[in-house]
Amino acid sequence: MTRTTEPTAPTAPFGARLRRAMDTRGPLCVGIDPHPSLLAEWGLEDDVAGLRAFTDTVVDSLAEQVAVFKPQAAFFERFGSAGLAVLETAVARAREAGALVLLDAKRGDIGSTMAAYADAYLRTGAPLHVDAVTLSPFLGYGSLRPAFDAARASGSGVFVLALTSNPEGAEVQRARADDGRTVAQTVLDRLAEENAGAEPLGSFGAVVGATLTRADAELAVNGPLLAPGMGAQGGTAEGLRRIFGSALGNVLPSVSRGVLRHGPSPEGLRNAARAEAEQLAEAVG
Numbered sequence: 001m002t003r004t005t006e007p008t009a010p011t012a013p014f015g016a017r018l019r020r021a022m023d024t025r026g027p028l029c030v031g032i033d034p035h036p037s038l039l040a041e042w043g044l045e046d047d048v049a050g051l052r053a054f055t056d057t058v059v060d061s062l063a064e065q066v067a068v069f070k071p072q073a074a075f076f077e078r079f080g081s082a083g084l085a086v087l088e089t090a091v092a093r094a095r096e097a098g099a100l101v102l103l104d105a106k107r108g109d110i111g112s113t114m115a116a117y118a119d120a121y122l123r124t125g126a127p128l129h130v131d132a133v134t135l136s137p138f139l140g141y142g143s144l145r146p147a148f149d150a151a152r153a154s155g156s157g158v159f160v161l162a163l164t165s166n167p168e169g170a171e172v173q174r175a176r177a178d179d180g181r182t183v184a185q186t187v188l189d190r191l192a193e194e195n196a197g198a199e200p201l202g203s204f205g206a207v208v209g210a211t212l213t214r215a216d217a218e219l220a221v222n223g224p225l226l227a228p229g230m231g232a233q234g235g236t237a238e239g240l241r242r243i244f245g246s247a248l249g250n251v252l253p254s255v256s257r258g259v260l261r262h263g264p265s266p267e268g269l270r271n272a273a274r275a276e277a278e279q280l281a282e283a284v285g
């Protein structure tokens with residue numbers, strides 16, 4: 001009988017591993033969003049074989065170059081268990097090649113169910129264990145506690161939605177609580193508590209869109225700030241300086257379609273990711 005070996009927990013916490021990846025590979029996250037329209041542009045069918053070819057090409061082309069991949073779970077879930085199998089393989093291959101994997105799942109639920117999500121993504125040895133996962137705090141920040149606990153135990157990380165890149169987000173996220181703080185600021189303040197004392201960087205990040213005009217929030221959470229919305233949604237490298245100010249050093253800009261539309265040629269993908277990284281280094285440095 002063949003025994004499978006349980007992977008050991010990563011030695012360093014996610015924040016430290018992310019800091020090292022951003023410093024050595026540049027602060028760029030490439031989203032893996034296999035939209036049906038992109039599959040068509042790549043000459044692929046909108047089926048599991050097309051999904052697998054697309055995902056493998058992105059991972060094989062960029063895994064030694066980019067700091068972080070962010071697969072968007074929805075595009076894999078569209079295909080049921082076969083799609084999840086593609087995701088599982090991609091996660092393993094990306095991590096083997098030295099890239100970190102942030103699964104964009106935006107999970108959020110009552111605490112007891114949150115514990116099951118944490119078990120799915122943040123437990124060492126789970127089939128879909130990733131380096132970090134995106135979470136939604138809108139059932140109450142405290143409901144995410146099982147995910148923080150699981151992440152600490154396995155050296156993983158989480159990114160909590162604070163100020164999202166879509167225009168509809170503001171009506172919830174900019175709403176003010178009785179103490180005058182916005183909902184987003186309450187999330188950011190709780191993350192700062194979570195990351196207190198962590199060096200060189202905490203493992204618990206916030207999502208702050210690259211499309212905002214201004215943050216109008218205190219962003220010093222001592223953790224990473226994922227900035228999606230670059231490219232296709234209008235976010236620019238120059239805009240990051242305006243939004244993030246002195247927190248710029250902790251920003252992980254994320255681009256999906258802006259890079260993916262340069263495939264299926266591996267060279268095209270690599271050049272696009274390199275160009276993004278250079279622009280970012282110039283704007284952020």
Ligand SMILES: O=C(O)c1cc(=O)[nH]c(=O)n1[C@@H]1O[C@H](COP(=O)(O)O)[C@@H](O)[C@H]1O
Pocket residue numbers: 031033070072104106134163164165166207208209228229230231232233254255256257258
């Ligand atoms: O959590 C995210 O990644 C996310 C948060 C947010 O505020 N806005 C946002 O666009 N995203 C995700 O980032 C990706 C953006 O893709 P592009 O617009 O193609 O770069 C999608 O997978 C979105 O689901």
